[in-house]
Amino acid sequence: MGTAVTHAPAMEDLTEDSEPRHGPVNSAGSAALKRRGRRENLAGYLFMSPWIAGFLLLTAGPMAASLYFAFTDYNLFDAPRWIGLDNFSEMFADPRWRHSVRVTLWYVVVGTPIKLILALGVALLLAQKRRGQAFYRAAFYAPSLIGASVSIAIVWKAIFSDDAAVDRAQRFLGFDAGGWAGDPDMIIYSLVALTVWQFGAPMVIFLAGLKQVPRELYEAADVDGAGKLRQFWNITLPMISPVLFFNVLLETIHSFQIFSSAYIVGGGAGGNACGPADGSMVYTCYLYVQGFENSRMGLASAMAWMLLIAVALVTAVLFWSQKRWVHYEEDAR
Amino acid sequence: MSSPGLSTPIDRGTPPAARPAGGGALRRRLPGSLAWHLGALALLAVILYPVLWVVGGSFKRSEDIVGSLDLFPGDPITDNYTRLTEGIADVPVSTFFMNSLFLAGGSVVGILLSCSLTAYAFAKIRFAGRNLLFTLMIGTLLLPYHVLLIPQYVLFRNMEMINTYTPLLIGKYLATEAFFVFLMVQFMRNLPRELDEAARLDGCGHFRIYWSIVLPLSRPALITSAIFTFINAWNDFMGPLIYLNEPDKYTVSLGLKMFVDQDAVADYGGMIAMSLVALLPVLAFFLAFQRYLIDGMATSGLKG
Numbered sequence: 264m265g266t267a268v269t270h271a272p273a274m275e276d277l278t279e280d281s282e283p284r285h286g287p288v289n290s291a292g293s294a295a296l297k298r299r300g301r302r303e304n305l306a307g308y309l310f311m312s313p314w315i316a317g318f319l320l321l322t323a324g325p326m327a328a329s330l331y332f333a334f335t336d337y338n339l340f341d342a343p344r345w346i347g348l349d350n351f352s353e354m355f356a357d358p359r360w361r362h363s364v365r366v367t368l369w370y371v372v373v374g375t376p377i378k379l380i381l382a383l384g385v386a387l388l389l390a391q392k393r394r395g396q397a398f399y400r401a402a403f404y405a406p407s408l409i410g411a412s413v414s415i416a417i418v419w420k421a422i423f424s425d426d427a428a429v430d431r432a433q434r435f436l437g438f439d440a441g442g443w444a445g446d447p448d449m450i451i452y453s454l455v456a457l458t459v460w461q462f463g464a465p466m467v468i469f470l471a472g473l474k475q476v477p478r479e480l481y482e483a484a485d486v487d488g489a490g491k492l493r494q495f496w497n498i499t500l501p502m503i504s505p506v507l508f509f510n511v512l513l514e515t516i517h518s519f520q521i522f523s524s525a526y527i528v529g530g531g532a533g534g535n536a537c538g539p540a541d542g543s544m545v546y547t548c549y550l551y552v553q554g555f556e557n558s559r560m561g562l563a564s565a566m567a568w569m570l571l572i573a574v575a576l577v578t579a580v581l582f583w584s585q586k587r588w589v590h591y592e593e594d595a596r
Numbered sequence: 597m598s599s600p601g602l603s604t605p606i607d608r609g610t611p612p613a614a615r616p617a618g619g620g621a622l623r624r625r626l627p628g629s630l631a632w633h634l635g636a637l638a639l640l641a642v643i644l645y646p647v648l649w650v651v652g653g654s655f656k657r658s659e660d661i662v663g664s665l666d667l668f669p670g671d672p673i674t675d676n677y678t679r680l681t682e683g684i685a686d687v688p689v690s691t692f693f694m695n696s697l698f699l700a701g702g703s704v705v706g707i708l709l710s711c712s713l714t715a716y717a718f719a720k721i722r723f724a725g726r727n728l729l730f731t732l733m734i735g736t737l738l739l740p741y742h743v744l745l746i747p748q749y750v751l752f753r754n755m756e757m758i759n760t761y762t763p764l765l766i767g768k769y770l771a772t773e774a775f776f777v778f779l780m781v782q783f784m785r786n787l788p789r790e791l792d793e794a795a796r797l798d799g800c801g802h803f804r805i806y807w808s809i810v811l812p813l814s815r816p817a818l819i820t821s822a823i824f825t826f827i828n829a830w831n832d833f834m835g836p837l838i839y840l841n842e843p844d845k846y847t848v849s850l851g852l853k854m855f856v857d858q859d860a861v862a863d864y865g866g867m868i869a870m871s872l873v874a875l876l877p878v879l880a881f882f883l884a885f886q887r888y889l890i891d892g893m894a895t896s897g898l899k900g
């Protein structure tokens with residue numbers, strides 16, 4: 264599995280390498296070819312049938328329903344009632360909604376870059392051949408597997424509460440700010456710390472990308488007398504830019520959807536769903552509160568569509584910008 | 597990939613004046629290596645701290661867990677684990693584990709079957725509309741789950757499936773996890789084409805080729821998908837939170853949430869102990885299969 268090609272986000276190029284597959288049947292007549300084509304279609308759709316059923320029943324259908332609910336007042340018990348854009352105007356006027364947008368954006372804007380820079384930095388260090396490299400790679404990756412669990416969220420809440428490790432550490436450094444988990448302004452940073460803790464997944468992807476950079480490029484740069492920093496800027500970064508793009512895209516999209524950790528780290532005491540004074544009220548937390556605690560299914564659907572639009576915009580901007588900074592090798596593979 | 601001009605010794609050799617002699621280079625490299633290992637160890641300590649904290653905490657008295665800075669208690673106690681055997685809200689803790697195990701196992705079976713069928717179609721069958729469907733599939737990879745949350749809930753509620761495992765499992769049997777389809781497509785496309793072409797000439801149909809040739813050869817991708825599926829299902833919180841409402845159906849995640857909601861001090865230690873026990877299956881999978889996980893992760897990034 265390790266033999267990957269740095270052709271990278273080649274998402275829609277299924278055809279290119281499966282084209283010359285006709286070979287063995289070229290002696291058959293065109294009727295036979297047509298029959299074979301029909302058989303292939305039948306087989307294809309048979310194999311695809313679970314996915315197609317899932318797509319219609321669990322993705323496309325629900326999306327259409329959600330779009331409809333977004334324009335209705337719907338509490339699960341009475342039939343949805345069309346109210347036009349009321350959900351949206353209520354949402355935009357709601358200070359709590361605007362607060363949840365701010366909290367989420369702040370979380371994405373602060374957490375994602377720190378996590379990715381750390382991931383890239385550590386990947387660069389681990390790319391050096393040293394003893395224990397494989398061990399460190401595995402150990403650093405482990406948090407990515409458990410970071411989303413309730414267990415770790417519980418641990419996090421404890422470590423970041425008053426008098427616990429983080430509080431003591433900052434007091435030692437001269438700040439007397441109290442634990443972050445109970446502080447409406449600081450709790451979001453404990454969540455940032457939680458996502459940064461999981462830098463291992465993008466790190467592993469960076470490492471795989473770094474392995475693909477041809478050594479000759481560095482040798483040539485050495486001969487030309489380029490320093491390490493120049494080499495990083497002019498060789499490493501362009502060569503791994505497809506991998507960087509992939510990491511930025513996925514991490515950003517994931518960050519927008521943070522839920523469990525905000526809900527657990529912020530929850531508990533006093534029954535508030537998302538943190539003291541809504542401190543960890545990320546977008547999906549508020550969506551959950553409106554939909555499942557207040558039974559405002561229409562409003563929550565409208566909120567979900569705003570999230571979808573935001574994520575789609577970010578994705579579109581990233582794809583648009585990749586022309587400027589993502590370097591694909593023309594003659595790869 | 598060899599570029600002849602570069603690998604000649606003349607180009608490689610540095611003028612003696614430009615670099616210190618051999619001994620100097622060695623002396624210079626040693627601190628570098630030392631710094632590397634110290635840095636790696638420091639980072640490792642930070643990374644491991646929360647895990648060690650929960651191990652140590654599970655043997656502390658409830659009131660000492662948060663306040664005491666000692667990672668491991670001087671007088672370890674096992675009361676917290678005894679507390680676990682009493683269960684919570686009249687449900688034995690083992691019930692949560694059996695429920696989680698059932699869901700995670702059921703998810704693995706579903707993902708392996710449905711995603712590999714879909715991936716085979718994308719990778720090995722030329723059918724009309726394949727590229728369009730592939731684009732749609734990739735699109736669902738980027739779709740925020742929350743858009744589907746409410747309509748799916750309404751759907752399953754109307755079908756009277758709330759408080760059953762069906763809503764949590766059905767998607768796994770209908771290949772809705774695009775990530776795994778994608779992983780398997782990439783793997784199957786790289787299998788030597790000669791094998792299935794030879795089988796076709798021998799008159800094998802697609803199902804035979806899928807079952808007897810492609811599936812066995814795709815084992816690494818299947819194992820990676822299985823482990824990721826298990827871990828994701830085991831960690832899942834939002835799904836069970838929404839669909840399950842009777843404690844005896846709860847998963848480990850929800851059982852833990854019940855601990856969080858209790859205010860009793862005695863339960864705090866039990867909660868920490870259960871947090872650790874809940875992590876153990878994931879950590880065990882990680883230790884046993886870390887190669888597959890890391891390679892799978894790396895491949896997804898490079899090709900995706």
